[in-house]
């Protein structure tokens with residue numbers, strides 16, 4: 001067992017199983033790069049401020065870089081008894097360069113160190129997420145461009161409502177993701193702050209320069225209050241929320257794809273590469289990827305709740321509870337990035353069954369609103385028109401027909417204003433074409449929408 005960095009005031013050592021409970025090394029080894037980056041900035045600043053000599057700082061910095069690579073190459077035995085990545089690296093440094101390694105921690109605490117690492121990590125990953133969302137949006141846009149003229153049933157209450165363009169439907173997800181991207185971007189203002197130099201909680205007596213480390217680490221801002229700097233985990237809560245909401249959006253889209261690929265709908269066919277089979281039923285082709293994405297929103301939301309509960313009632317400043325901020329965030333980031341990548345592949349390789357959609361949309365009453373609008377056009381008040389169409393729908397159901405099959409004399413018996421042109425008027429693609437209002441599903445409006453969307457990418 002290694003000697004504890006804080007061992008001085010202790011007469012006894014914890015047992016291995018106590019060390020194991022206390023340790024975070026098995027997950028915070030994920031922060032190697034951020035930890036070394038933070039330490040290099042700190043050492044550079046210490047030397048520039050005359051707190052370390054330039055020689056001492058160079059020795060520390062060059063060895064830190066070697067240790068970083070060695071950890072990636074699994075050449076450094078990371079130890080639970082050394083708790084976390086910070087103490088493992090410091091221990092290794094002292095082993096390799098001797099007493100001078102012990103000077104790195106001057107004017108710093110693990111409390112501002114871990115906060116710095118987490119800010120660097122969250123910033124990096126949020127930027128990666130923004131890029132992944134943009135790439136997914138591009139895939140949606142490509143799909144939409146191919147299907148402006150593909151007509152499908154639009155639903156409310158999962159009942160056929162009105163015909164819409166397939167492009168219009170999928171573009172909805174483009175805009176949801178656009179809002180997600182803007183939430184992540186906005187959160188960067190609060191993530192991109194330097195806590196380094198706050199030390200344990202109260203700042204330090206050494207003549208450090210926090211603005212220098214802020215600049216060296218590329219942070220856009222700095223915490224004004226040292227206590228706040230080490231106690232704040234809001235940016236993690238916020239990121240977990242943004243991840244959860246994006247996952248909720250992906251799960252809604254996944255659910256639609258699961259329904260669309262069912263035998264009942266057959267609106268789309270998923271590629272074999274993104275489907276799986278059954279161990280017992282040879283005919284099966286299951287949308288497992290979409291189901292997993294739909295399901296994984298449970299874990300990301302769980303991590304959000306967990307972080308909120310961990311922070312509730314925590315007094316200032318650092319408390320060990322805060323070590324619980326890492327696994328959930330790492331897992332949520334991993335889950336979202338994985339889901340975006342899989343979804344993108346699934347969407348790009350999916351076939352939209354345009355013929356099937358065209359047939360489907362003729363076998364329902366989703367053109368009933370059109371008939372009412374037709375009557376309004378002929379001068380009948382909308383409420384009366386609604387009543388007349390309701391009766392015609394009932395007649396059609398009773399006679400096993402759809403509105404396009406109803407004979408002209410039946411129409412005219414209800415409203416003498418109805419003429420032969422009703423059969424063109426009720427065509428689903430005509431219905432879509434007439435929706436020219438801004439943001440509507442009409443082909444021209446959708447083309448405009450797609451042009452606007454391109455400007456966001």
Ligand code: ARG
Pocket residue numbers: 024028083084110111114318320322323324
């Ligand atoms: N492993 C710790 C964490 O993740 C590092 C900070 C420890 N600080 C302390 N005072 N014990 O939060």
